[in-house]
Amino acid sequence: NAGVTQTPKFQVLKTGQSMTLQCAQDMNHNSMYWYRQDPGMGLRLIYYSASEGTTDKGEVPNGYNVSRLNKREFSLRLESAAPSQTSVYFCASSEFRQGRNTEAFFGQGTRLTVV
Amino acid sequence: KNQVEQSPQSLIILEGKNCTLQCNYTVSPFSNLRWYKQDTGRGPVSLTIMTFSENTKSNGRYTATLDADTKQSSLHITASQLSDSASYICVVSSSGGYQKVTFGTGTKLQVIP
Numbered sequence: 001n002a003g004v005t006q007t008p009k010f011q012v013l014k015t016g017q018s019m020t021l022q023c024a025q026d027m028n029h030n031s032m033y034w035y036r037q038d039p040g041m042g043l044r045l046i047y048y049s050a051s052e053g054t055t056d057k058g059e060v061p062n063g064y065n066v067s068r069l070n071k072r073e074f075s076l077r078l079e080s081a082a083p084s085q086t087s088v089y090f091c092a093s094s095e096f097r098q099g100r101n102t103e104a105f106f107g108q109g110t111r112l113t114v115v
Numbered sequence: 116k117n118q119v120e121q122s123p124q125s126l127i128i129l130e131g132k133n134c135t136l137q138c139n140y141t142v143s144p145f146s147n148l149r150w151y152k153q154d155t156g157r158g159p160v161s162l163t164i165m166t167f168s169e170n171t172k173s174n175g176r177y178t179a180t181l182d183a184d185t186k187q188s189s190l191h192i193t194a195s196q197l198s199d200s201a202s203y204i205c206v207v208s209s210s211g212g213y214q215k216v217t218f219g220t221g222t223k224l225q226v227i228p
Contacts, residue, residue: 004158040220041220042119042204042217042218042219042220042221043159043204043218044218045216090158090159092158103149103161103164104161106158106159106160107158108156108157108158109156109157109158
């Protein structure tokens with residue numbers, strides 16, 4: 001099992017460019033998430049998908065869009081990148097069972113720099 | 116507002132020594148608390164999870180404690196190894212769904228020979 005796989009691992013964008021971060025999990029989890037991690041701050045939720053076909057905003061959704069393509073894949077799109085979106089992005093997946101979340105598994109992260 | 120505060124922000128210890136990391140939270144209603152280990156350049160990996168009724172949980176040399184009354188948790192690392200060098204993140208979930216999760220900013224631990 002690969003777990004959660006993110007691509008790319010590194011990316012440099014110019015302000016105004018667009019790009020899509022890809023995420024796939026092979027654990028048959030229903031729920032998937034996108035977080036960003038900035039120095040001195042905890043991980044912050046951008047968007048999540050509780051199940052295939054649904055997506056919801058998290059704490060910091062502005063400037064991002066997501067697509068839950070199928071149960072395995074959850075992509076994050078930056079339509080017009082801004083320097084404030086320079087960050088490390090993590091995708092995660094988990095199950096929600098019996099009123100509780102199971103352990104979340106994280107990808108290795110995408111380090112994005114917007115210049 | 117739900118908050119998770121960790122201390123210290125960073126810590127340097129000698130290999131073989133023990134250390135304790137602290138986590139205070141104001142998340143309500145409380146569901147569970149996890150400790151994650153994040154190696155540099157990697158995603159977080161879960162170490163332990165504790166619910167309201169549990170006050171201690173071990174995973175090898177890692178022992179987590181929870182005092183739900185004072186809303187405090189600690190992670191104790193015994194006989195530290197160089198591979199323990201990482202950030203340790205306290206994560207508190209409130210009832211109702213994974214989206215209601217608050218991450219601490221982490222404690223960066225460096226174990227030196």
